[in-house]
Amino acid sequence: MKYGESVFVIEKEIISKDEIAFLIPQIYKLLHVRFGHRHWWPGDTRDEIMIGAILTQNTAWTNVEKAIKNLKKVDCLSLDRLASTSRSELEKMIRPSGYFRQKAERLMNFARIVLDYPDGPDAFFHHSQNLDEIRDRLLNINGVGPETADSILLYAASFPSFVIDAYTFRIFTRMALYDGKKDYMKLQKLITDNLELDLDLYRDYHAQLVELGKRYCRNRRPVCDTCPLNELCPKKGA
Ligand code: SF4
Numbered sequence: 001m002k003y004g005e006s007v008f009v010i011e012k013e014i015i016s017k018d019e020i021a022f023l024i025p026q027i028y029k030l031l032h033v034r035f036g037h038r039h040w041w042p043g044d045t046r047d048e049i050m051i052g053a054i055l056t057q058n059t060a061w062t063n064v065e066k067a068i069k070n071l072k073k074v075d076c077l078s079l080d081r082l083a084s085t086s087r088s089e090l091e092k093m094i095r096p097s098g099y100f101r102q103k104a105e106r107l108m109n110f111a112r113i114v115l116d117y118p119d120g121p122d123a124f125f126h127h128s129q130n131l132d133e134i135r136d137r138l139l140n141i142n143g144v145g146p147e148t149a150d151s152i153l154l155y156a157a158s159f160p161s162f163v164i165d166a167y168t169f170r171i172f173t174r175m176a177l178y179d180g181k182k183d184y185m186k187l188q189k190l191i192t193d194n195l196e197l198d199l200d201l202y203r204d205y206h207a208q209l210v211e212l213g214k215r216y217c218r219n220r221r222p223v224c225d226t227c228p229l230n231e232l233c234p235k236k237g238a
Pocket of ligand 1 (some may be wrong): 017126171174175216218222223224225226228229233234235236
């Protein structure tokens with residue numbers, strides 16, 4: 001039996017659609033009570049957020065912060081400036097974020113595509129367009145996968161496009177709401193089907209899950225005793 005039918009089967013546990021509909025908003029409420037609003041994404045401009053979304057691939061945010069600081073120091077935290085910087089200079093500045101050669105190439109390519117879009121970046125992200133159309137356009141850019149595309153859409157371009165990451169897979173699997181398969185669109189649909197369509201809620205929900213994943217629902221040795229989801233979680237301590 002698959003999700004979308006009357007019940008959702010997870011490792012022989014059966015969770016009804018009503019339970020899922022209750023749990024998904026409830027998880028957010030509990031996290032918000034514990035952590036407060038996270039005010040994500042850290043970044044002052046659309047360009048800074050987009051650059052951060054690419055730099056954060058396969059690395060911790062603390063490393064991205066160092067790279068962003070270097071870019072800021074020389075006023076290079078915009079697509080315009082990135083596109084006109086030499087590749088070797090850019091590599092040097094973003095080195096702390098890891099995979100710096102690959103990321104420099106991706107950033108320069110991304111900047112060129114968005115800047116060269118007919119009528120420019122504002123037209124690229126204009127809200128008169130269908131969300132899927134812009135998402136597909138982003139996914140066609142080398143190095144932009146679903147998580148990066150949704151991060152850009154949600155936090156830089158203000159579209160309600162829910163971000164799924166490794167923390168989301170882990171937490172929803174441990175909460176027995178999801179079967180654990182790395183199917184990005186399936187988990188995104190499960191969450192958005194059971195959540196009010198609201199930009200701020202989408203932004204903050206993802207930020208809350210990241211906080212939970214870092215502080216409590218760690219890969220190894222999760223801190224279940226004091227986890228804000230403890231009472232709802234069937235896999236606590238597993
Ligand atoms: S109770 Fe434990 S396994 Fe469940 S969400 Fe919290 S930290 Fe993760």
